[in-house]
Amino acid sequence: MKKVKIIGVPEHFNMPWHLAIDENAFKERGIELEWTDIPEGTGKMCQMLADNETDLAIILTEGIVKSITEGNPTKIVQEYISSPLLWGIHVAADSTYKKISELENTKAAISRFGSGSHLMAYVMAEKENWNTEKLNFEVINNLEGAVTALTNNTADFFMWERFTTKPLVDNGTFRRIEDCPTPWPCFVVAATDSFIAENRSALKHILEVINMYTEEFKTIPSIDKTLSNSYNQKLEDIKEWLSITKWSQSKMENKTLENVQNSLLKLNLISEKINYKKILY
Structure with missing residues (x-):
């Protein structure tokens, strides 16, 4: 075997x-x-x-x-x-951010550098015509780390597969602002x-x-x-x-x-x- x-x-x-x-x-x-x-x-x-x-x-x-x-x-x-993968753009449920444009120059939670959550932040930023050189990141390792980061305000938004994070939206931990599909x-x-x-x-x-x-x-x-x-x-x-x-x-x-x-x-x-x-x- x-x-x-x-x-x-x-x-x-x-x-x-x-x-x-x-x-x-x-x-x-x-x-x-x-x-x-x-x-x-x-x-x-x-x-x-x-x-x-x-x-x-x-x-x-x-x-x-x-x-x-x-x-x-x-x-x-x-x-x-x-x-394509449907990336949900999430903020804490009680966050003041209501739309993508308000997230410019804020801090993104990412699992690690080189991860999908990191690379897709750039894809989204380009789509929104942001200056990608001004993106800020907080490394959070995994989904649990993202919950902690957004809840404690050490990061402002988090991109993850929409359906995986849906239970966290349903239970009032996250609020999904919009989706960003991969272009491949x-x-x-x-x-x-x-x-x-x-x-x-x-x-x-x-x-x-x-x-x-x-x-x-x-x-x-x-x-x-x-x-x-x-x-x-x-x-x-x-x-x-x-x-x-x-x-x-x-x-x-x-x-x-x-x-x-x-x-x-x-x-x-x-x-x-x-x-x-x-x-x-």
Whole structure:
């Protein structure tokens, strides 16, 4: 049995992996897939890939592209979610801020530098025509840290996946001002160069299994109720999320990567673009 380590955020996007693991779909191919939740998100996962603490990661596109351009020995092996991620822009429930324009020159809570919450703050700022050089950040590690930061006024706003934070909006901890979708497919499967070099057959089997599960995922009877119960989400929210989320079974196209690199370069988040062959498997 080949042991393979994989990491991802503890969010509803990754339910197909858990179903496949629970149903021994990987073991049937001779693979013992060890899943670890990483609540700190993409910045932490980039570090773990770079340090060879994992073989695979389900990770935000912009974060891993930035990390690879900075020398992370990793490749994007496939798109995972082809639809945009809906980032909710949140403030404390009792905050005086009511609209995005009022957040200019305030402090953003981010899980860590290089994370999605960090990079998307730049995407939002450019969209709003703010001076991105004046963005301020407070590192909060994870969702719990964001609750503390916004409640204690050490940060003013926080960007996180809209449906994951919806329970905190519902219970009066956060107030969501607006949404900011990513301008590209949001999640990819990434693998370390060392894993790819030594395990091409295992990687092929893993992708075949997960692609079968994601292709049929929305047709599973009562999958909306299962997701609602598993992730503490209202059924109506899960139904909305399922309606706008598309899983991919395809490799990332060069033009998609070009769009991501162009955006990151324009925002001064990467120093140079690199050849797609150094990023895509």
